[in-house]
Amino acid sequence: MAVAGTSGTGTRSTGSMVAAASTNNVTSFQRRGPRASGADSGCSRLVSIAGTRRSVRNGQLLVSTGLPALDQFLGGGLAVGTVLLIEEDKYNIYSPLLFNYFLAEGIVSGHALLVASAKEDPADILQKLPAPLIDHSYKKECDEDICGHKMESDIKMKIAWRYQLFPKMEGRPVLSSGFGHDYDISKRIPQELIETSKWHGFFLPEKISSTFNVESCSLTSGYMKLLQFIQNIIYEEGFDGSNPQKKQKNILRIGIQNLGSPLWGDDICCAENCDASHSLTKFLYILRALLRTSLSACIITVPTHLIQNKAVIARVTNLSDTVVGLESFIGSEKETNPLYKDYHGLIHIRQIPRLNNLIYDISDVKDLAFKLKKKLFTIERLHLPPDLSDTVSRSSKQDLAESAKLLGPGCGMTAGGKKHLDF
């Protein structure tokens, strides 16, 4: 969609969301609607960018994290201009999946990508992204899994008829107008999708080999170079509104892997009283500053379980907007706990930002667990209906756990015709 260009630095923009950088605000936090008097968003018609949508609560521009289930718990999606911090699980098995989903969603939505890693070449990371699913093949798989339970839930409920009135919360994601797609992690993303996408890679071993001539500013050189790289891309590609002639606004998705690990030159994970203790926090502050003044969203994974200084973890959390922690059951005593036996780990939504608002959408659900199926990474409510009789058999617990998770959060009670509804 063509954007009405801004005519100068002093005038207000009328059709575009992002005004010229010098005098006006260049953020994505523009309230929709003309009633914002005196604010910079004096426009009544806002540009819509592919792969984004407005939050229901306050008109905030959101992008999908790639996992519609996670979007739901984050209040609809990730706000543009914010940082999503993923606290890595212990063996770093599941956090790369979330990272890949985020990038894959960017490619499918046509966003620009910036992938930074100290461990793996960004080109290789992109090769391993999951393939997007076309609707009918996913539905077929859903039917196989559910085995007709989906049909049953449409039948009028006789006993638990109150639940019929509740809105059905869909565990299954909805493919609508390009926000949030389904992916098949057993397949790789088609090569042509990568080739048509616009991506920038930052691979630390390549960049660090050049002569070190930047002043440190108490940041490790790796972070310093990464910040300059990001700032360069944002400025040159016009994500901060500095290039008003560009006809199509787009979002820049930034992904930084294993931030804080020793591979970035940071010793925050090695020692309790480290030398560069402010390096990571300063980096996060400047990153936040860059994001707030541009149309971009960032995902970073940090091995917080390795950081020994608890104060640093608290500071890192405070400097990020959305924080999601992954806790996998591998190697812990929870692996053998029957309560968790259908899941691979827990997801903790530790922090959700309050943007342009006094409050945020707090989800009621605090116990979330994830499971890695062959083709899908699912997030479900950890939910066990109460034991009502002394003689409930162990096998029935398995049945109800299975039916509970198949219908997604909120619908655990309405699996029709199962034993656990016999009170």
Added chain:
Amino acid sequence: MSVQGKLTLLCDAKTDGSFLVHHFLSFYLKANCKVCLVALIQSFSHYNIVGQKLGVSLTAARERGQLVVLEGLKSGVDVFFRPREEPHPLQFLREANAGDLQPLYAFVRDALQPVDSGEAAWRCPVLLVDDLSVLLSLGVGPVAVLDFVHYCRATVCQEWKGNVVCLVHDSGDTEDEESDVLLNGLSHQSHLILRAEGLATGFCKDVHGQLRILWRRPLQPTTHRDRSLTYQYKIQDKSVSFFAKGMSPAVL
């Protein structure tokens, strides 16, 4: 205004106390005071949009000179990537060692300087800082931050009879020594402490937290020392409702 020359400390522990900052900002703007907002962690439009919900227009206040804002994030990018010779309030971002906040103090002083003009002057100057704990994350030592607050108090509170309000995060049990030093130092200097805490029993949908109000240094020396009150609160879209402990409408 009866309360002048005071330092109010806003503190949050395990919850987000930024609603207090928005409240004080709109309160002082409505009271016709000249306000300097040092906004280090959120963009100006965030405060603007919340301010509109609370009934003040920050852009209008800025245009008529009532409000001066230092946008930490926006100017931080400027000073970090495009450094210039003259000192910048956020100079410490470029310094390798623990910087000092002298340029920041100079900015505040210039912003709140009472101007002898023929027009109706604003009422007392107010400095609002959101928040001080982020300065620790940026490499500034707690003593330097305490020095900065001391300088601001000396100028804004003593000299100009204005108020200073700052937000600090209580790090709780994370053993953050710098944060503890800062919080303790400020608690001793402040006249009013508003502490937002999460509930001891955990997350609750209807009661978002608890607010402890502590008056220190009462005005008359004859009144007994420090008075404190506790309320519980629930934050809504355009306001915050307070109620006594256990009296949440959800419970009654």
